[in-house]
Structure formats: structure tokens, C-alpha cells
Amino acid sequence: MIKILVIHGPNLNLLGSREPEVYGPDTLASIDQALAQLAAHHDIKIETLQSNIEGEIVGRIQQAGSDQTRFIIINPAAFTHTSVAIRDAFLASTVPFIEVHLSNIYAREDFRKHSYLSDIAIGVISGLGKDSYLLAFEAAVNLSKQSNSKRNQ
Numbered sequence: 048m049i050k051i052l053v054i055h056g057p058n059l060n061l062l063g064s065r066e067p068e069v070y071g072p073d074t075l076a077s078i079d080q081a082l083a084q085l086a087a088h089h090d091i092k093i094e095t096l097q098s099n100i101e102g103e104i105v106g107r108i109q110q111a112g113s114d115q116t117r118f119i120i121i122n123p124a125a126f127t128h129t130s131v132a133i134r135d136a137f138l139a140s141t142v143p144f145i146e147v148h149l150s151n152i153y154a155r156e157d158f159r160k161h162s163y164l165s166d167i168a169i170g171v172i173s174g175l176g177k178d179s180y181l182l183a184f185e186a187a188v189n190l191s192k193q194s195n196s197k198r199n200q
């Protein structure tokens with residue numbers, strides 16, 4: 048079974064009450080539940096991690112390189128704009144990933160316009176709230192299934 052990992056970065060555990068005018072009304076639990084439903088529909092194994100700790104995220108990306116994870120969806124949150132360590136973990140693990148943001152980071156403060164990950168991501172979805180995750184998941188499923196059928200040819 049294809050396995051997809053979803054990583055939520057710092058402060059995303061507070062979704063629902065955290066700046067709802069910026070990040071929307073959805074809680075992290077409701078986002079994870081919608082992703083789990085989508086995964087079940089597509090017969091995909093999904094794992095999720097929320098962490099406020101950079102090293103924990105780095106460790107999980109490293110692990111994904113050797114535990115059969117086919118694809119990663121990540122909202123790196125504030126680490127988007129600061130973390131060379133997360134970038135290097137993706138380069139080392141070579142697991143393809145999509146970067147997502149609930150808000151449109153290009154319509155906000157200048158410091159949010161730079162991402163340490165976008166140029167090494169397969170794609171970036173920003174500004175669509177909960178749908179950023181759901182659309183990224185659909186894309187990850189399609190890409191994973193394509194690479195599966197190539198492997199089986």
C-alpha cells in the first residue's frame with residue numbers, strides 16, 4: 048500500500064483559535080480527519096505528525112527516506128522561512144514533497160515571501176485554507192500511483 052506522510056509545523060496545533068482571520072476556522076483535527084477520509088477513499092496509508100520542534104521534523108523526514116514513505120505533504124509553518132536544516136533533510140531523504148500553506152504567503156509580510164523549500168518541492172499550494180492540504184493530497188496520490196505503475200511496467 049502506498050504511504051503518504053503529512054507534516055504540520057509549529058503553532059499549527061492551535062488552528063481554529065489562532066488568528067482565524069488569517070488561517071481560517073478549521074482545526075488541525077478537522078484537517079487531519081478530512082485527509083484520512085481522502086486517504087481511505089484512495090486506499091492510501093496516511094501518517095501525520097504535528098511538531099513545534101525543528102529537530103523532530105528533521106528526524107521524521109530522515110526516517111521517511113528509509114521507511115517506504117512515497118510522498119510527503121508539509122506545511123512547514125514558520126520553519127518555511129528559517130530552516131536550512133529541514134531543506135537539507137529533504138535533500139538527504141530524496142522523498143518527493145509538496146509544500147502547503149493555509150494563507151497566501153505572497154500576500155503577507157515580506158519575510159514570509161521567501162521559502163527555503165519551494166525550489167526543491169515538486170509543487171507549492173498556498174492560500175486555499177484546508178483545501179491547500181486536500182488538493183496537495185490528491186496530487187500526491189496521482190503522482191504516487193503514476194510512479195507505482197512505472198515501477199510495475
Ligand code: DQA
Nearest residue numbers: 122123124125148149150159
Ligand atoms: C503558514 C504561513 C507561515 O508564514 C506561518 O508562519 C505559519 C503558517 C500557513 O499555513 O499559512 O505558521 O505556513
